[in-house]
Amino acid sequence: MAIETERLILRPFAESDAADVYEYLHKPAVNCFASMKLDTLEDAKEEMKKRVGETEYYFAIVLKESGKVIGEIDAYPESDPHSNGSETPDTFSPCWMLNLNYTGKGYAYEAAHAFFDYLFSEKGARRIYAYTEDYNKPSQHLCEKLGMRREGLFLDFISFVNNPDGTPRYENTYQYAILKKEWNS
Numbered sequence: 001m002a003i004e005t006e007r008l009i010l011r012p013f014a015e016s017d018a019a020d021v022y023e024y025l026h027k028p029a030v031n032c033f034a035s036m037k038l039d040t041l042e043d044a045k046e047e048m049k050k051r052v053g054e055t056e057y058y059f060a061i062v063l064k065e066s067g068k069v070i071g072e073i074d075a076y077p078e079s080d081p082h083s084n085g086s087e088t089p090d091t092f093s094p095c096w097m098l099n100l101n102y103t104g105k106g107y108a109y110e111a112a113h114a115f116f117d118y119l120f121s122e123k124g125a126r127r128i129y130a131y132t133e134d135y136n137k138p139s140q141h142l143c144e145k146l147g148m149r150r151e152g153l154f155l156d157f158i159s160f161v162n163n164p165d166g167t168p169r170y171e172n173t174y175q176y177a178i179l180k181k182e183w184n185s
């Protein structure tokens, strides 16, 4: 499975992507991706072996002109956590991340827009929601450009890293969302 846009290809990861992924994941840009940190190129190679089977919901963002992997985007089908489990999993929450050397060029919007189209038109998405920390202005801006509504702010919602004294550092998190009917209009 691959999705093509004007400047990008979204495609499953390959083992040969290890060096490009290491470039942006040896020091994750935001706390919410701290657990994805890759300490060595060898770790990146092992990580790519895990990703190669992911063909539907986890994509490398690749520059068409050079073939370089400049980031990633993924989202998996979820059921309403309050349902009895019989509902179709039609809700998705994307993660997006670019190599910071490639931000500010519209690539994230181009990739996310195509990915949302794919989820709504081919993967049965009814609702797409995103969490983003209150200080992450680029991610909030991206949500808004995609037409997502800001639904709420959750205070001390989640902790990804510890404070210097070892206690959890809690983050304030915005939730954004868009429905299929909103996307189509």
Ligand SMILES: CC(C)(COP(=O)(O)OP(=O)(O)OC[C@H]1O[C@@H](n2cnc3c(N)ncnc32)[C@H](O)[C@@H]1OP(=O)(O)O)[C@@H](O)C(=O)NCCC(=O)NCCS
Pocket (backbone or CB within 6 Å): 029, 030, 032, 096, 097, 098, 099, 102, 103, 104, 105, 106, 107, 108, 109, 110, 131, 132, 133, 136, 138, 139, 141, 142, 145
């Ligand atoms: C969040 C993130 C993906 C946003 O990336 P980005 O490059 O800032 O986002 P966009 O694709 O919307 O591009 C931003 C700017 O590129 C500019 N741009 C430059 N050339 C462009 C072009 N040819 N076409 C379109 N836009 C272009 C646009 O003006 C746009 O700014 P504007 O919307 O104010 O006009 C990125 O900051 C990132 O990876 N951050 C670290 C990981 C992260 O925080 N993930 C989210 C966790 S919740």
